[in-house]
Amino acid sequence: MTSEILIAPSILAADFARLGEEIAAIDAAGADWIHCDVMDGHFVPNISFGADVIRAIRPVTKKVFDVHLMIAPVDPYLEAFAKAGADVITVHAEAGPHLDRSLQAIRALGKKAGVSLCPSTPESTIEYVLDRLDLVLVMTVNPGFGGQAFLESQLEKIRRIRSMIGDRPIRLEVDGGITRDNAAAVAAAGVDTLVAGSAVFRGKGGADYAANIAAIRAAAEAGWGPKLQHSSAQSKRVSEGGRVR
Numbered sequence: 688m689t690s691e692i693l694i695a696p697s698i699l700a701a702d703f704a705r706l707g708e709e710i711a712a713i714d715a716a717g718a719d720w721i722h723c724d725v726m727d728g729h730f731v732p733n734i735s736f737g738a739d740v741i742r743a744i745r746p747v748t749k750k751v752f753d754v755h756l757m758i759a760p761v762d763p764y765l766e767a768f769a770k771a772g773a774d775v776i777t778v779h780a781e782a783g784p785h786l787d788r789s790l791q792a793i794r795a796l797g798k799k800a801g802v803s804l805c806p807s808t809p810e811s812t813i814e815y816v817l818d819r820l821d822l823v824l825v826m827t828v829n830p831g832f833g834g835q836a837f838l839e840s841q842l843e844k845i846r847r848i849r850s851m852i853g854d855r856p857i858r859l860e861v862d863g864g865i866t867r868d869n870a871a872a873v874a875a876a877g878v879d880t881l882v883a884g885s886a887v888f889r890g891k892g893g894a895d896y897a898a899n900i901a902a903i904r905a906a907a908e909a910g911w912g913p914k915l916q917h918s919s920a921q922s923k924r925v926s927e928g929g930r931v932r
């Protein structure tokens with residue numbers, strides 16, 4: 688049974704002085720997506736990088752750029768991130784009053800639309816926008832910093848969102864404190880896409896990154912599969928296409 692687990696290393700944990708080399712290294716090490724954390728010092732208490740940096744690193748890899756926007760307001764910047772090379776653009780449900788409008792705008796730009804929920808935000812927030820979504824991102828830390836501890840409280844939310852998604856072609860992603868030790872639990876709860884920053888960019892580079900990604904993937908695949916009641920429907924959807932690869 689194929690789980691189609693995707694691993695998306697967060698470049699927030701990379702050595703920014705050698706960002707291009709670090710992205711090439713995780714590309715070669717088996718990363719499925721490249722997770723780009725954009726922080727504005729307003730919606731979250733940290734500043735990372737913006738669309739110009741994404742444009743600069745775009746030529747380094749052909750992998751999907753999974754852009755996690757932790758900025759408010761977000762709507763005025765969607766076009767800039769789309770033009771810079773984002774493939775999936777994820778906005779925070781808490782970042783603005785018109786989530787439905789933001790999601791429409793992302794799809795109108797020809798990009799996959801994602802919504803992220805902070806730990807205190809209930810899953811009911813996305814009930815009426817499910818048909819505008821390609822991805823739901825459950826934060827398992829409070830957004831703003833890498834290297835924080837995973838919040839177990841989010842496992843129940845993940846299970847509920849997996850049930851809400853039903854047969855829709857929506858990826859369910861988790862972000863924050865993901866390691867080889869908790870990957871099985873999040874996959875068992877219904878996650879199919881795992882972001883990991885510090886747990887991937889650990890060690891001396893290439894070979895270590897590959898081992899880190901492989902360990903997270905193996906744990907997630909072990910947690911997924913037969914343990915999930917929805918697994919056959921999920922595999923069927925993947926073979927029919929439609930989801931972000």
Ligand SMILES: O=C(CO)[C@H](O)[C@H](O)COP(=O)(O)O
Nearest residue numbers: 830831833834863864884885
């Ligand atoms: O969105 C994020 C923080 O807001 C990061 O993607 C996340 O923290 C990844 O880093 P780590 O795996 O080290 O927790």
Ligand SMILES: [Fe+2]
Nearest residue numbers: 697724755862
């Ligand atoms: Fe992130």
